[in-house]
Each structure stands twice: as structure tokens, then as C-alpha cells.
Amino acid sequence: MGADASRRSLAVVLLSGGMDSCVTAAIARRDHDLALLHVGYGQRTEDRERRAFQAIAAHWGVERTLLARLDHLRAIGGSALTDPARDAIDARRPDSAIPDTYVPFRNTHLLAIAVSWAEVLGARRIFIGAVQEDSSGYPDCREEYYEAFNRLLRVGTRPETDLAVETPLIHMSKADIVREGVRLQAPLHLTWSCYTEEEVACGLCESCRLRLKGFALAGVTDPLRYRA
């Protein structure tokens, strides 16, 4: 598509405030105008993630933003990310391939909000920073899941709705994501990934470890401060 903003179609981007979603938004904005969606669901670092979202939206001057809340995910429980009694730092249990930070079916909740908003806005694409490789093994981060979701989207919306979910990071490694973010001048210094801390990242939780490994393999210095 051309650079003429008036001819660019609109994309809804799910922006948690983490590195992956920030790079995803940087990819989406090459071809689309952005509408940025942030969803709080009672996770421990919710306030910090929302601040990261707002900083990234301001950095790019995006005015179409929606902050949604899914309070029932905390009421339902079942994840270390939303249950204060469970330990998110050492998340991977030896007896399961799925880490304890898994929020049951979480991405379906997030995508449903994105689809409803996209239908109302007339957006043509939804972008989500799901990563299949080098990720945490969540069932709803695999390409197969997004194929099934796009099928649901086709049959579950108005016949005239022309909308699809894109997952540009799905087969990238964390190092690839860091390199792509640097290349596209994504504001990685404004992102937040840590599952447990809100000021200085812990450096120990699964999310910090994956992020730090990505920066190290990409040969790039992570602009965030870490405690460990």
C-alpha cells in the first residue's frame, strides 16, 4: 500500500505493553493505520503493563485506543498470573508441558474483544504478537490455533465483514523479534515484560528470561533495568 494515510486501511493491534506486541504494532503500522487495544485481566503487573501501553501509543501518536477489562478471569482463577497464591517466578512445573502462567483460553478472550471492536471500526486486520517458537508452549500461541480462529471469524461475523487475524511473529525467535524491533525503530525502551515486578524487572521470571535471551542472541543491549 502507498504512503497516503487516507488510503491506508485500519488494523486493530493487541498491545499488552510487552516487547512482542510492540514489535507487532511496528510491523502493522508499515501498512495500516492503528487502533490499539489493551486488556487488563487482573494479572499481577497490570498497572505497569497499562503504563507501557499508554507510553507506546503516545510515542506513535495513536489516538484510537481501547482499554478493556476482563475481571472474570481473576474470578475464574486457574493461573499463576492472576492468582496471588501461586508462584509465577518459577513457572514451569516438571509434571506438565504447559506452564503455570497459562491463563485458560486467554487469547480467545482478547481476540473476541479485538474482533468486536474491529467490526465496529471497520478495521480489516487484527494483529497479535503470538510466538509459537521459543515461547512458553501455550496452546493458544500456535499457528494451528490462529487458523482455527480465522475460520471462526469468517463464519461468526456479518457476511460483509472482511477481517482476518495476522500473527507476523508466529515463527520468529525472540532474537528475531529483537532484531526486527530495532530495524523498525520500535520503542523497546517503553515496553514491559516482567511477570512479577513493576519498577525494576526481576530478570528471573520466565518472561524476563526469554526476553534477556533474545537480546543476548541478537547482540543488542536491553534498554530495561534488571535486578538480577
Place this chain on the structure above:
Amino acid sequence: MGADASRRSLAVVLLSGGMDSCVTAAIARRDHDLALLHVGYGQRTEDRERRAFQAIAAHWGVERTLLARLDHLRAIGGSALTDPARDAIDARRPDSAIPDTYVPFRNTHLLAIAVSWAEVLGARRIFIGAVQEDSSGYPDCREEYYEAFNRLLRVGTRPETDLAVETPLIHMSKADIVREGVRLQAPLHLTWSCYTEEEVACGLCESCRLRLKGFALAGVTDPLRYRA
């Protein structure tokens, strides 16, 4: 399955408080213990529907209940059911096969909550009272949508999760639903269907009209009072 309650598996039933979901719950409880889920999303008659939900749960002595809220559906707008500026009484617009009361992708939001709760509870089935025939033409009330959703469910949850959505009313007419409700002694007198009123049903909105037609064709007197 046998009548021994301890050997019955658990089913999550989406119970709006309307007639269809009440009859669906009556069908589900023949073979399952129930967990009843109600979702408010800023619809006009939200308080009345919640009271109907609570009355039906109490009628059957169901203690596992979850009240969830989707406030962002009101923020997103796009439907006469959630937008006070739009007219829900005369819902069907001449220029579209989809009525104005359509909430974009609504059932995906409801089912996502049901799936997350079902995974945590260990439930084996989710029941939803979707009706394809004799309904309002919503895209997410068709059998094709539920086939796609069940595929998403298989690929989007833990490998050990054994869960599926059932739609026992999908090919029933409203008259069939009334007859089935009477046969199963569903508490139809506790249900609420009207889109606009909370004390005496209007009798004019699309939901009232479909309900009244169903009772008339079934030769059964509707226990609710109507203004028109």
C-alpha cells in the same frame, strides 16, 4: 449416564435468563451436574435478566454459579441492545439480513468465559441455547459457527482438556422449545425474554414476538404478562 449424582460429569450452561437458555439447562441437567454462567454486557434489560438467572439457579438448587461482566461491549457499541441511542423495538432494518440487535461476535465472548471456567472446574461440556432456525439470523447462532468453535476449543486448550460445546436447540423451532421446556418442567415462568422492559414484557420487540409465536404454535399459554 446413571442417576448416581457422584458419577455425573459437570456441564457449564450459559444461562441468560431467557426461555431458550432455561430449556437448554433443563436438557443439560438430565445427564450432568450444572455450573451456571450468566454474562452481563450492558444490555438494556441486564438487571432483569440477572434476576431471572438467579431465580432459575435457585429453582434447581444449583450452587456453582458465575456472574461475569463484559463492560467493554458497551464501550465498543455497535448494537441496539447496548446502545441507548438505538431503537431495539423495531430491530430488523430493511437493508440488512442481520438485525440491529446483533452484538458483534457476542457469543464468542460468552463461550470464551465458559471455556475458561469449564477448564478450571474440570467440566466436560458447555451448553448454549443457540437457535439457528426461527431465530434472528445472527451469524454466531448457526451450526457452522459451533463446529468452528469446537475446532478452536480442541486446538486452543490444554491437550488433556476434554471439552465440547453442545447446542441442543440449534435446529428446534420456538414451538419445539416451548414443548420441550414443558415436557422437562423447565421453570419458564421464571424466564425473561423482553429486550426493552423489566416488569411487564412489551410484547412488541423481536424477542417477545418470537417467544409469543412459539407459545402460540405449541398451544401453551405463556406464563409471563405482556403489555401488548
